[in-house]
Amino acid sequence: MTYIDNVLARLKEKNPGETEFIQAATEILQSLKPVVEKHPEYEKAALLERFTEPERTIMFRVPWTDDNGRVHVNKGYRVEFNSAIGPYKGGLRFHPSVNLSVIKFLGLEQILKNSLTGLPIGGGKGGSDFDPKGKSDREVMAFCQSFMTELYRHIGADTDVPAGDIGVGGREIGYLYGQYKRIANEFTGVLTGRGLSYGGSLIRKEATGYGLVYIVEEAMKWRNDSFEGKTVIVSGSGNVAIYACEKAQQLGAKVVAMYDSNGYIYDKNGIDVDVVRQIKEVERGRIKEYADRVKGAEYSEGCNGIWSIPCDVALPCATQNEIDKESAELLVKNGVRYVAEGANMPSTLEAIDVFKRAKTVYLPAKAANAGGVATSALEMAQASGRMFWSAEKVDKKLKEIMVNIFRNIDAAANRYGCDDDYVVGANIAGFEKVADAMMSQGIV
Ligand code: NDP
Numbered sequence: 001m002t003y004i005d006n007v008l009a010r011l012k013e014k015n016p017g018e019t020e021f022i023q024a025a026t027e028i029l030q031s032l033k034p035v036v037e038k039h040p041e042y043e044k045a046a047l048l049e050r051f052t053e054p055e056r057t058i059m060f061r062v063p064w065t066d067d068n069g070r071v072h073v074n075k076g077y078r079v080e081f082n083s084a085i086g087p088y089k090g091g092l093r094f095h096p097s098v099n100l101s102v103i104k105f106l107g108l109e110q111i112l113k114n115s116l117t118g119l120p121i122g123g124g125k126g127g128s129d130f131d132p133k134g135k136s137d138r139e140v141m142a143f144c145q146s147f148m149t150e151l152y153r154h155i156g157a158d159t160d161v162p163a164g165d166i167g168v169g170g171r172e173i174g175y176l177y178g179q180y181k182r183i184a185n186e187f188t189g190v191l192t193g194r195g196l197s198y199g200g201s202l203i204r205k206e207a208t209g210y211g212l213v214y215i216v217e218e219a220m221k222w223r224n225d226s227f228e229g230k231t232v233i234v235s236g237s238g239n240v241a242i243y244a245c246e247k248a249q250q251l252g253a254k255v256v257a258m259y260d261s262n263g264y265i266y267d268k269n270g271i272d273v274d275v276v277r278q279i280k281e282v283e284r285g286r287i288k289e290y291a292d293r294v295k296g297a298e299y300s301e302g303c304n305g306i307w308s309i310p311c312d313v314a315l316p317c318a319t320q321n322e323i324d325k326e327s328a329e330l331l332v333k334n335g336v337r338y339v340a341e342g343a344n345m346p347s348t349l350e351a352i353d354v355f356k357r358a359k360t361v362y363l364p365a366k367a368a369n370a371g372g373v374a375t376s377a378l379e380m381a382q383a384s385g386r387m388f389w390s391a392e393k394v395d396k397k398l399k400e401i402m403v404n405i406f407r408n409i410d411a412a413a414n415r416y417g418c419d420d421d422y423v424v425g426a427n428i429a430g431f432e433k434v435a436d437a438m439m440s441q442g443i444v
């Protein structure tokens with residue numbers, strides 16, 4: 001049994017039932033084989049065992065009262081996974097499906113993603129099984145205040161800097177920040193994705209979606225190709241999906257379909273992203289309403305059907321495992337050429353295999369959606385320098401970061417004889433820096 005097989009076997013044994021975490025760890029560890037073979041000292045230092053065990057796992061009770069005076073209790077999590085190259089950094093997810101396994105898979109991915117940005121940020125992730133959907137603003141505020149009343153003691157601008165993720169957008173970050181400031185009595189960059197009036201950065205809201213399109217644009221450029229005239233599918237209709245759709249269309253593509261957890265819309269004329277933004281960001285409504293407002297658009301119940309629509313580019317931007325083997329096969333059969341992940345781990349291991357065999361240009365999440373956290377790090381830099389950069393400046397830096405990530409993952413894949421395998425490239429390029437930092441810092 002090799003060192004990696006051993007670590008994986010023990011990880012499964014020690015973390016029973018954590019299917020998402022094991023899925024992410026399997027993908028990562030298996031692609032690190034050539035690096036580990038080159039560095040026998042890693043095994044002596046139990047580097048992979050340490051890399052896959054969070055530095056700290058915080059779990060807490062979050063009690064809050066609804067508008068009818070009923071008391072509810074949710075679970076709260078913050079997994080401070082790895083601080084070898086910087087303070088823990090990563091989002092908070094509020095969704096009923098959140099559990100320890102989900103937060104740990106996200107945290108593990110975040111370590112390598114944050115390393116790929118080239119900026120000094122470690123990996124962490126948190127959240128709750130609280131569902132903001134259908135709650136009043138006051139209920140969301142009550143929940144956020146209770147969540148932060150425990151979380152505040154664990155975080156800090158140089159310790160751990162949370163941000164948004166599914167179910168945590170500008171409104172939630174505002175309530176969380178207000179409560180942090182009140183308890184800690186300090187105004188610092190302890191959360192990113194803040195509003196522009198209280199320390200946020202221009203372009204942070206757009207950054208994940210824009211960055212996703214920028215990295216695909218670069219992959220296309222290397223193949224003498226471009227977004228011009230391409231048919232694109234974007235799953236989800238939240239923060240990442242909306243700005244991926246906007247940027248792809250600015251570059252000449254036609255986005256024909258999007259979804260939320262109830263169903264998908266198909267608009268052969270190209271999605272009007274302003275209508276989606278109005279429904280989702282302003283009204284907090286359902287994507288179904290798009291078909292009532294835009295002539296020629298159709299709505300279908302259920303999510304999976306979206307992958308049967310022929311497209312050149314697929315941008316999954318909703319959630320984990322939204323593309324299974326069958327959906328991947330459909331995409332390939334219908335001629336998809338690029339798949340790039342706005343969401344974290346949206347493709348199952350079997351789906352990734354289908355894309356690899358078909359030689360689809362496949363850009364995994366930790367590279368493709370790193371623009372969000374990279375811009376969070378730019379927000380941290382602005383906050384600690386007590387200054388604001390223009391939208392043009394932030395957007396230019398974001399684009400440079402995405403182009404660099406593409407070059408680095410491509411080079412890492414080539415270095416190990418795995419040309420165009422960006423899964424291997426991203427895992428190795430991200431891991432090398434973290435491994436070096438961990439080795440330098442001793443057994444901690
Ligand atoms: P939002 O909450 O803004 O949007 C999430 C979208 O995905 C909604 O349309 C939601 O539909 C849909 N969705 C969520 N869960 C499911 C599900 N189980 N089945 C079907 N659809 C679902 O979140 P974000 O846009 O911020 O996040 C989307 C993805 O991008 C996540 O995987 C996140 O981890 C990742 N990501 C986010 C970053 C960021 O900066 N925000 C950065 C990097 C990655 P509905 O409204 O019906 O729930």
Ligand code: 2IT
Pocket residue numbers: 089090091092113161162163164165192344369370372373374376
């Ligand atoms: O998955 C992610 O990278 C995010 N949700 C963004 C994290 C951040 O700290 O901006």
